[in-house]
Amino acid sequence: MAGQLPSNDDSAAFAPARVWLMLPTWALIGFFLLLPVLLMLVYSFLTKEFRGGVIWEFSLESYDRFFLDRGLFGDEPPKIEWTYIGIFWRSAWQAGLATLLCLLVGFPTAWFIATRPPQTRSIWLFLVTIPYWVNLLIRTVSMKFLIRDNGPVNELLMALGVLDAPFTMINTNFAVQLGLFYSYLPFMVLPIYAAVERYNFALTEAAADLYATRWVTLWLIVIPVVRPGIIAGSILVFVPSLGAFLAPDLLGGAKNWMIGSLIEDQFKGAAGNWPFGAAVAMVLLSVVLVVLFIYARSQTRAGAR
Amino acid sequence: MTTRRIATVAAALALTAGMASAEGKLSIFHWFEYIPKELLDKFTAETGIEVTMDTYDSNESMLASLKGGTMGSYDVAVPGDYMVQIMRDEGMLDTIAEGELTNKANIEPQWLDVDFDPGRMHSIPYQWGSTSFAVNREVFDGDINTTSIIFDPPEALKGKINVLDTQGELLALASLHLGIPQCSTDRDQLRLLSETVNAAKDNWASFNSDGAKDVLVSGDAAVGMIWNGFGAKARVEGAPIEYAYPKEGYVVWMDNVVLLKDAPNRESAIKFMDFLLEPENIAQVSNFAQYTAGITGVTPLLSEDLKTSPEQNPPADAPAGTFVKVCDQQTQALYDAIWTRLKK
Known part of the structure; x- marks a missing residue:
């Protein structure tokens, strides 16, 4: 498959003005993104x-505190500090699991929508975006009401005789996972839908003609073609989940911090x-950049093949 | 949480009252749900001063916001006792000259010369109350007047406890439970404090401050560490709870209206403080928030419920409450470390 878009000749007409046309974008990014991030970078090295x-004196104290454990009183020989790595690890697996679950549910959903007749697709997409009309805070609180010990979910299960006593979901890692999955699912559905919509179904027929099983068709034909959508969706779910602090x-129950709550x-x-808050944010940013960099490298290699 | 801006209908009121619309402005930085809007409207009607208010949900976030650059845009704020001392030490408070407040004599004698603001140079009392916990009596009918309910709970209450997500009050209550002083630098005491709260956490369902009332009303929690007025509201809303006065002690606090340095409308701020020193005005706050004013002459103006509420009237044998202490920088770092280890 040629992944490259043909170069667009129309843009040549705008070539001389290109720099000026880009200026508002760069000014916005510079002022509202790069400048604050640089400020945080500087803060992370202050006292x-x-x-x-902050006091404007250079200090490595924040990074020292992040990586080295010198005991409660700060005078023991330094060991590796597991507290913050542990918080990162908890955030990473929660975000990773949310991404995986969103993919497992989002892919079939997107496929379903993309294979409806064109005139009904917009209705299905509309339905997917409805939750976004309501503020994330409200949706998270509603979820809390639903799954509490004497909430409707437990009441229903007990009324049906499935449970004898309420199954405690609230204030557990399970509840956090449910919140992340529910909050970010549409971020997975929409990019995959965009990819599947452009999928040429003749390829599936061709595969079937060549005696490919359904699994083989899925793995060797469909997934490679819609892969950019899957990756875009995964990033869109993983990154905000990693920094989430409303759900935890x-x-x-705010019992175990995730990265977002630690920084807050x-x-x-x-x-x-x-x-220290700035330093934690910088470590998080570095981790995300490394992951994106590795992804970009693997894409370039795949493209070169 | 984000701050909300509430513009009162001051301008409209001023016009209907036939006053000049620009008598002055007042910018308040206040806790959430802590002043009835009718009272602000009354202030505007009486003085023609237009009021705007932003809100916060903890002393610490208020301090962070002011330090982060909003200093100079507010006239008054409402910090708790220990936070008054911190802000005073940081030079964030303006001094009220002797004689500037007409109604200063209305302050109850016991609140006139307080440790956190000797001589009331920067602040006036707003409301005071206690921080303890309330227990659902349908779940547990044993003795509740002990801090063991939170830190070493009986079997029936394990996993059904909500605590306030406030470091100062929680660690102060834990210190009372263990009988160790606040701002201790003794290593064994601090280790014991850290181990005690970490072990107790296994029995806690959640840390929640702004939802502390709701978890008791909904029954999500059978025990809730809570401020007395918030607990009274939970009881009125139907929670079958009783507020405890533990024998080991409990926390008391006082919120105060302070005059901020670089206040853009200093004169309006003084007028507002004088306004809140009038018994009939501050009584409205007490009736709304269910806490106690530190002003003489308020009692006859309180609602019947408030006068007799068990959250307001400790039994005769209850010990006195303890204020949260302000530690020095090095000691505070140790308590911060204990908190981080608790929440990791």
Whole structure:
């Protein structure tokens, strides 16, 4: 498959003005994205002021605290600090699992929508986007009401005789996972739909003519073609899940921090440790950039083959 | 959470009252759900001052917001006792000159000279109350007047406990439970404190402050660490709960209206403070929020419910409450570390 788009000759007419046309975009990105990120980078190397704020003195204290455990009183020989790595690990597997579940449910959904007659597709897409009319906070709180011990889900299961006592879902990792999966599912459905919609179904017929089983067709024909949609959807689910703090806070009972809640507490909580919050954000950004970089490299190699 | 801006209908009221519309402005930084809107409208009607208010959900987030650059855009804020001291030490408060407040004499004597603001140079009392916990009496009918309910709970209450997501109050209550001083630097005491809260956490269902009332009303939690007025509201809304006065002690606090440094409308701020020192005005806050004003002459103006509420009237044998202490920087770092280890 030629993945490359043909170069668009129309754009040549705008070539001289290209720099100026791009200017608003670059100004926006620079001012609202790069500048704040650079500011956080600088903050992460500053000294913490007591109770919020920073002192403009260079310090590696925040990174030291992230990676090295010097005991509760700070005078033991340094060991590897597992606390924050543990929080990252919990966030990563929650986000990873949410991505996988969204893919397992989102792919068939997207396939279903894309194979409807064109005039009904927009209705199905419309239905997928309806939850987005309601604020994420409200949706998360509603989920909490649904799954609480004496909420409708447990009441129904007990009325049907499936359960004798309520099955505790609220304030568990399961509830956090449910919240992430539910919140970000449409982010998976929409890109995959866009990819499947362009899929040429003659390829499936051709595969069938050549005695390919359904599995073989799926693995060797369909998935490689819609792969960009799957990857885009996975990134769109994984990245916000990684930094989520509403779901762990409201559904997980704020008992175990995820990265987002850890950072929030540094800026808003009693610790008031802005440099450390900035450092955690920088470590997170680095991890995400490395993952995206590896992906980009693998794409380039695949393209070169 | 994000702050919300509530513009009162000040302008409209001022016009109907036939006043000049630009008598002045007042910008308040306040807790959520803590002042009845009718009271702000009354202030505007009396003075012609237009009021805007932003809200916050913890002392710490208020401090972070002010330090993050909103200092100079608000006239008054409403920090708790220990936060008044912190803001004073940080030089964030303006001094109220002697004689500037006409109604200063209305402050109850016990709240006139307080540790966190000796001589009331920067603040006036707003409301005070206690922080303890309430227990669902349908779930547990044993003795509840002990902090063991939270930190070493009986079998029936395990996994059904909500605690406030506030470091200062939770660790202070834990210190009372263990009988160790606040701001301790003793290593064995701090280790014990850390181990105790970590072990107790296994029995806790959640950390939730703004939902502390709802979890008791819905029955999600059978025990809820809670502020007394919030607990009274939960009881009125139908939770079969009783508020505890543990024998080991409990936390008391006082919220105060402070005059912020660089206040853009200093004069309006002084007028507002004088307004809140009038018994009939501050009584409206007490009736709304179910806490106690530190002003003389308020009691006859309180609603019957409030006068007799068990959350307001500790039994005779209850111990006195304890204020949260402000630790020095090095000691605070240890308590921050204990908190991080608890929440990891």
